[in-house]
Every structure is written in C-alpha cells, then in structure tokens.
Amino acid sequence: MFADILDYPELDLERKASECAALVRGVQPQAAALLESFRSFAEETAVGRLQEVYSGFFDLNSICHPYVGYQLFGENYKRSIFLVELKKSYRTGGFESDPSEIPDRLSIVLRFAAQSEGEDVDALLNKGLLPALERMTTKPETDGHEHGHADIDGDTGIERAKLDDRQLRKQLKDEQREARKAAEGQTQKDDRKQMSGQSQGDVLEGGFLLAMSEDYDIEEVEKRTHPYHQVLDALRLLLHEGMTKKLADRSVEQERVLGWTRERFNLDEDETIMVSELPCSDPGCPPVETHVVFWTEAGRQHFKVYKPLAEVAADDLLDWRA
Structure with missing residues (x-):
C-alpha cells in the first residue's frame, strides 16, 4: 500500500x-x-x-x-x-x-x-x-x-x-x-535576470x-x-x-543513547525513538555521524552528533532543545 x-x-x-x-x-x-x-x-x-x-x-x-x-x-x-x-x-x-x-x-x-x-x-x-x-x-x-x-x-x-x-x-x-x-x-530593474x-x-x-x-x-x-x-x-x-x-537486540550503544534521549526529553517508554549511524559528508567530520529522531506534540525532532554511535556521550545531548 x-x-x-x-x-x-x-x-x-x-x-x-x-x-x-x-x-x-x-x-x-x-x-x-x-x-x-x-x-x-x-x-x-x-x-x-x-x-x-x-x-x-x-x-x-x-x-x-x-x-x-x-x-x-x-x-x-x-x-x-x-x-x-x-x-x-x-x-x-x-x-x-x-x-x-x-x-x-x-x-x-x-x-x-x-x-x-x-x-x-x-x-x-x-x-x-x-x-x-x-x-x-x-x-x-x-x-x-x-x-x-x-x-x-x-x-x-x-x-x-x-x-x-x-x-x-x-x-x-x-x-x-x-x-x-x-x-x-x-x-x-530592466536587467533583472530570470x-x-x-x-x-x-x-x-x-x-x-x-x-x-x-x-x-x-x-x-x-x-x-x-x-x-x-x-x-x-x-x-x-x-x-x-x-x-x-x-536481534539493539546494540548496547543504541540502548545507551535511547536511554539518555528518553531522560533528556521525559519521553515515555512507548514513544518511538530512532537511533542510527549515517555517512557524514560535511568537511572535517568523522566518516559516520549519529542521528536521533523522535516525535513530540511540537512535531518531528531530529538531532545529530558528529561522532560514531559508540563515541556519543550524555553531554552531547545537553544542548538539544525540542
């Protein structure tokens, strides 16, 4: 469908x-x-x-x-x-x-x-x-x-x-x-380019x-x-x-970031949170970056950390604002 x-x-x-x-x-x-x-x-x-x-x-x-x-x-x-x-x-x-x-x-x-x-x-x-x-x-x-x-x-x-x-x-x-x-x-202007x-x-x-x-x-x-x-x-x-x-079960790294995200934004256990690694094309960033996506009443929330998932720390979430 x-x-x-x-x-x-x-x-x-x-x-x-x-x-x-x-x-x-x-x-x-x-x-x-x-x-x-x-x-x-x-x-x-x-x-x-x-x-x-x-x-x-x-x-x-x-x-x-x-x-x-x-x-x-x-x-x-x-x-x-x-x-x-x-x-x-x-x-x-x-x-x-x-x-x-x-x-x-x-x-x-x-x-x-x-x-x-x-x-x-x-x-x-x-x-x-x-x-x-x-x-x-x-x-x-x-x-x-x-x-x-x-x-x-x-x-x-x-x-x-x-x-x-x-x-x-x-x-x-x-x-x-x-x-x-x-x-x-x-x-x-007469010479404005279309x-x-x-x-x-x-x-x-x-x-x-x-x-x-x-x-x-x-x-x-x-x-x-x-x-x-x-x-x-x-x-x-x-x-x-x-x-x-x-x-199989989520990786330890994913579970860790999921837990931090739930705590940071007071999300219920049944709220969907997606944590994934994607290639990063920005200059100077690592080969992969970590993306976190979830939904609140305000709409879709999307954050990323310019680190591999295994290197993300709780402090990386402190500046996130929904």
Missing part, C-alpha cells in the same frame, strides 16, 4: 491512504496519524494538482529523488553495482519489475519487499531503504551554512543536491520580492512542467510539513518498528 501511495498519483489515492492508516494504527500510531494527515490532503486536492505536487517533491527536488541507490551512493559506480545486485535479487525471487523504471525506485523496492522474505530482504530494508528514507526526510542545512568544494565533491552527491535546492529557493524568493515591488508601483524555466508554464529540462501559481508563497510553503514528507516519515517509522523486532 505504501508503494501505491508513493507512486505517481491516480484516482482513489485518499482511500488507499485511509486503508493503509487503518492497517498501521495498531502497530505504529504515530505513522497512522501522519498517513491520516496525508489522506486529508489527498481528499481535498484534485488529481491534477496532486500530480504537480508529486513531481515537485520527488522529480524536481533532487534531495528527494525516489531512488534508493541514488540516496545511498549518488550517481557513480557504487549505484551501478547496487542496481545489478538488485536485478539479481528480483530474478531469484521471481519478481517482475516495471521495465520502464529503474529498479531501485522506491515503490518498486517496496513491492519486492512486500512479496519476499528472508535475510536478504531484511538487509535490503535495514541497510538500504531505511538509510535512504533518513536522507530523504532530513532537512537541508540552513542557508547560512557555507559550502566548500569538499562538501559537494564526495561520493553521495547529496550535498550538491542540497546546495542546488537552496540556490533554487533563494532565486525564487528574490523573484517574488521583485514582483511584490512591482505591484506596489516600484520600478523593476532563472530559466521559472516562468509560469515554462517546461524544464526533462519535460516537467513547473506550475507556479501567482500566489505561490515559498516562505509559507517551507513552514509546512509536506504531505509526501509525512508519508515517508510514516514509512520509516513502520519499517523501523518492524526491523527492530526482526533483528
């Missing part, structure tokens, strides 16, 4: 989201709440607009390209090896993927996992899909973060995507500011139509949780819940 929801939108999307939320509710209430929020959005939004939102979030936003291998490795030989191995797994499991799609597309990987079982599938979910979802749902750094060449020339290409995305948003904001000045009777493809109705490279309504407010949109971001978060919560039960 998650595969259907995360495919290109078609009619009846709100029903699928509702059924998925009902199935999830008894296992992961927080995930169900996120899906209910998405259902409400899908119910009140026309299919055509849903498709625009989908393309804007997944296809035009390089941070959230819905390809597991891209999120893990970027566009390099490592992803090619991953794709080859994935095709082998599909053939071995008798799974037929859409030949018009790249096999590591999120919805295809989910469909394969839904009809398969075994240690290989668990490994794909735990070491492939979960880290990919972590990257897709992690907010980009602030505009004030200065990027150097070391930031954007690494293996993953994720930092380059983040940088490109920030530049895009900045240019859109600048254009909005100029448009407001013009509406107030101020003179626009970013290619950002005019209403222009077609971007790859054939995507960027439908920017005249009242589209970038700053307001950035304050809201994106509906598809909610679906990705719900999926990650559910997978984390299932994988935690399938795998």
Whole structure:
C-alpha cells in the first residue's frame, strides 16, 4: 500500500491512504496519524494538482529523488553495482519489475519487499531503504551554512543536491520580492535576470512542467510539513518498528543513547525513538555521524552528533532543545 501511495498519483489515492492508516494504527500510531494527515490532503486536492505536487517533491527536488541507490551512493559506480545486485535479487525471487523504471525506485523496492522474505530482504530494508528514507526526510542545512568544494565533491552527491535546492529557493524568493515591488508601483530593474524555466508554464529540462501559481508563497510553503514528507516519515517509522523486532537486540550503544534521549526529553517508554549511524559528508567530520529522531506534540525532532554511535556521550545531548 505504501508503494501505491508513493507512486505517481491516480484516482482513489485518499482511500488507499485511509486503508493503509487503518492497517498501521495498531502497530505504529504515530505513522497512522501522519498517513491520516496525508489522506486529508489527498481528499481535498484534485488529481491534477496532486500530480504537480508529486513531481515537485520527488522529480524536481533532487534531495528527494525516489531512488534508493541514488540516496545511498549518488550517481557513480557504487549505484551501478547496487542496481545489478538488485536485478539479481528480483530474478531469484521471481519478481517482475516495471521495465520502464529503474529498479531501485522506491515503490518498486517496496513491492519486492512486500512479496519476499528472508535475510536478504531484511538487509535490503535495514541497510538500504531505511538509510535512504533518513536522507530523504532530513532537512537541508540552513542557508547560512557555507559550502566548500569538499562538501559537494564526495561520493553521495547529496550535498550538491542540497546546495542546488537552496540556490533554487533563494532565486525564487528574490523573484517574488521583485514582483511584490512591482505591484506596489516600484520600478523593476530592466536587467533583472530570470532563472530559466521559472516562468509560469515554462517546461524544464526533462519535460516537467513547473506550475507556479501567482500566489505561490515559498516562505509559507517551507513552514509546512509536506504531505509526501509525512508519508515517508510514516514509512520509516513502520519499517523501523518492524526491523527492530526482526533483528536481534539493539546494540548496547543504541540502548545507551535511547536511554539518555528518553531522560533528556521525559519521553515515555512507548514513544518511538530512532537511533542510527549515517555517512557524514560535511568537511572535517568523522566518516559516520549519529542521528536521533523522535516525535513530540511540537512535531518531528531530529538531532545529530558528529561522532560514531559508540563515541556519543550524555553531554552531547545537553544542548538539544525540542
């Protein structure tokens, strides 16, 4: 059902989201709440607009390209090896993927996992899909973060995507500011440069139509949780819940950080907390960093420590504020 929801939108999307939320509710209430929020959005939004939102979030936003291998490795030989191995797994499991799609597309990987079982599938979910979802749902750094060449020339290409995305948003904001000045009777600069493809109705490279309504407010949109971001978060919560039960006991290091986090934020024992290690692409930081994610009434809380999980200390949590 998650595969259907995360495919290109078609009619009846709100029903699928509702059924998925009902199935999830008894296992992961927080995930169900996120899906209910998405259902409400899908119910009140026309299919055509849903498709625009989908393309804007997944296809035009390089941070959230819905390809597991891209999120893990970027566009390099490592992803090619991953794709080859994935095709082998599909053939071995008798799974037929859409030949018009790249096999590591999120919805295809989910469909394969839904009809398969075994240690290989668990490994794909735990070491492939979960880290990919972590990257897709992690907010980009602030505009004030200065990027150097070391930031954007690494293996993953994720930092380059983040940088490109920030530049895009900045240019859109600048254009909005100029448009407001013009509406107030101020003179626009004749030589102001328009970013290619950002005019209403222009077609971007790859054939995507960027439908920017005249009242589209970038700053307001950035304050809201994106509906598809909610679906990705719900999926990650559910997978984390299932994988935690399938795998052996949590590591001692994870349990230690979980305990500190519960104590730091007065969280109940039944509250979901995710602790994981991810590759770090920031200059000067260790090869891996520790991420901690949980939910409060204020929303999703995400913190990271620029240390491997085994080196995290209780004092590293003191500056965290929910």
